[in-house]
Amino acid sequence: MQLSVKEFSDAVGNKHTRREYRYGIKKFCEWFGKTPEEILKMRKDDLTPRPDENIIERKNRAKRFEREIERFHTYLLEQGYTINTARTSTLGIRQLFRYYEMPVQMRTGSKVSKTVKTSKSFPLRIEHVRAMFNVADLRERVLLALATDLALRISDFRNIKKTDLPDLTIEPPIQFDVMTNKEDVVAHGFISAETVELLKVYLKTIEDKENPYLFLSNGKRPISEDRINSWLKKLAEKAKISTRGKRLSFHCFRKMFLSACIDSGIGLTAGKKMCGKAIPKSDDTYLTTVQLRKKFIQLKKMLTIQHTLKPENNERLVKFETAITQLQKENVSNKTIAEVMTKRVTELESKLKETLNQNEVLEPLVEFVNSFKSQEDLQTFLDLFKASSTIRFPEQKMKLVLDVPLKTDETLKKLESKNGKRVLITEIFQETWEKLSEQTLKIVLKHLEKNDNT
Numbered sequence: 001m002q003l004s005v006k007e008f009s010d011a012v013g014n015k016h017t018r019r020e021y022r023y024g025i026k027k028f029c030e031w032f033g034k035t036p037e038e039i040l041k042m043r044k045d046d047l048t049p050r051p052d053e054n055i056i057e058r059k060n061r062a063k064r065f066e067r068e069i070e071r072f073h074t075y076l077l078e079q080g081y082t083i084n085t086a087r088t089s090t091l092g093i094r095q096l097f098r099y100y101e102m103p104v105q106m107r108t109g110s111k112v113s114k115t116v117k118t119s120k121s122f123p124l125r126i127e128h129v130r131a132m133f134n135v136a137d138l139r140e141r142v143l144l145a146l147a148t149d150l151a152l153r154i155s156d157f158r159n160i161k162k163t164d165l166p167d168l169t170i171e172p173p174i175q176f177d178v179m180t181n182k183e184d185v186v187a188h189g190f191i192s193a194e195t196v197e198l199l200k201v202y203l204k205t206i207e208d209k210e211n212p213y214l215f216l217s218n219g220k221r222p223i224s225e226d227r228i229n230s231w232l233k234k235l236a237e238k239a240k241i242s243t244r245g246k247r248l249s250f251h252c253f254r255k256m257f258l259s260a261c262i263d264s265g266i267g268l269t270a271g272k273k274m275c276g277k278a279i280p281k282s283d284d285t286y287l288t289t290v291q292l293r294k295k296f297i298q299l300k301k302m303l304t305i306q307h308t309l310k311p312e313n314n315e316r317l318v319k320f321e322t323a324i325t326q327l328q329k330e331n332v333s334n335k336t337i338a339e340v341m342t343k344r345v346t347e348l349e350s351k352l353k354e355t356l357n358q359n360e361v362l363e364p365l366v367e368f369v370n371s372f373k374s375q376e377d378l379q380t381f382l383d384l385f386k387a388s389s390t391i392r393f394p395e396q397k398m399k400l401v402l403d404v405p406l407k408t409d410e411t412l413k414k415l416e417s418k419n420g421k422r423v424l425i426t427e428i429f430q431e432t433w434e435k436l437s438e439q440t441l442k443i444v445l446k447h448l449e450k451n452d453n454t
Contacts, residue, residue, distance in 0.1 A: 003040035003044070003100055004037070008021075008099045012095075013155055013159075014225050017155070020088060020091065022092065025096060028069075028089070028090070028092065032072070039093070046064050046065065066107065069094065069104060069106070070106075070112055072089075073087070073111060073112045076089055087113070108280055121247055122249075123255075124252035124256045126303050128236070132144060135238045138201065142195070145194060146191070146195055147250065148253060148256075148257070149173075149190060149195050150176065150178070150187065150274075151254045151256075151257030152254070153182060153251070154250040155181055156178055156181055159213070162214050165214070168200055172195075172196045173193065174196060175188070176189045183278045187275055188274055189274050192296075194304065194306050228250050232250065233248060254275060257271060257274075257303070258271045261299060263302065264298055269283045270291075270295045273292065274292060
């Protein structure tokens with residue numbers, strides 16, 4: 001097998017990372033005085049067992065380049081390089097060894113692994129993510145939510161395939177393990193409930209069935225790292241987030257995640273294991289999946305994008321909903337009562353109107369009765385009315401006529417009309433009669449029959 005730097009370089013997807021690795025390898029080779037191919041051959045020889053060699057000699061020989069890299073790192077610091085730049089410069093040769101299955105494991109506490117926090121990157125906070133989320137489309141929202149949950153390196157994130165996703169019907173948070181490319185360790189991540197719901201909707205919108213990746217490019221490859229960072233920059237501008245000249249990149253999610261792990265109290269070790277950073281094996285033993293799930297739930301309280309109700313507020317909401325339901329029931333009941341009352345009022349109005357109409361009809365009759373000065377005169381007239389009256393039906397109107405000569409009864413004379421003729425009873429009674437309804441007439445006749453019986 002031919003060991004080639006070009007083959008390794010071509011395998012690095014990100015152009016910025018590729019450039020950093022090439023620069024680091026070049027600096028190491030200049031310092032060490034060998035070509036990359038010669039160094040690879042030496043590393044291979046160091047790992048090849050030799051006859052009659054004891055275990056201590058074999059281990060010391062295998063650690064040669066670990067010590068060489070530490071000396072190279074010290075040299076860079078002496079040359080005025082910063083701690084972070086010196087560390088980054090060692091990554092090229094270390095990744096070259098790892099690519100050809102000859103990794104160099106730096107000892108615990110090695111200065112090579114140390115870095116210092118810089119102010120070049122934008123200090124992303126969950127408030128910024130929420131602001132970008134509010135102005136993002138569906139695909140961008142999925143990216144923001146998944147990046148917040150997993151905090152993977154961009155190279156591992158962009159290569160997630162649709163078939164890599166876990167069963168989204170499981171109760172969240174859902175475990176999602178990803179083998180990282182850079183450090184070759186498993187990121188034991190989790191997908192939160194809010195991200196699960198977004199993914200369910202987003203997956204239905206992907207029309208390109210041939211491209212296997214979750215975030216697609218126009219071809220059959222995943223979306224580029226530059227495109228992702230460009231999205232973030234545009235979202236920040238759209239959300240009116242001022243970065244004050246600092247760089248907002250996908251890596252900011254990783255820093256935000258690890259900072260939140262410290263602030264939430266779950267610890268940096270658990271955070272590293274979830275986002276795929278190498279941790280000592282002694283620490284790895286004590287962190288089970290169950291423990292990590294509990295820690296993620298605790299962490300997510302600080303990294304929730306979409307606001308949710310607190311338990312006490314949720315309880316109030318339930319009470320409020322119950323009250324509304326009760327009011328709705330009462331409203332229906334009141335509506336029924338109101339309808340019944342309205343119907344009853346309508347009926348009463350109808351009866352009142354009918355009564356008023358009857359009163360209007362009976363008013364002349366009342367006036368006629370009141371025209372008698374005494375009850376005896378009224379009774380006399382009624383007796384005469386009963387004995388001598390007849391009803392005639394001319395063409396125009398019905399008339400009530402007394403067939404008694406006026407001179408035959410002195411009492412009648414006192415009650416006769418002003419004209420002194422055969423009486424149509426009196427003018428006022430005739431007017432009353434003409435206005436009476438048939439129903440009123442029946443009542444009068446019935447009353448007369450009653451008097452006759454007595």
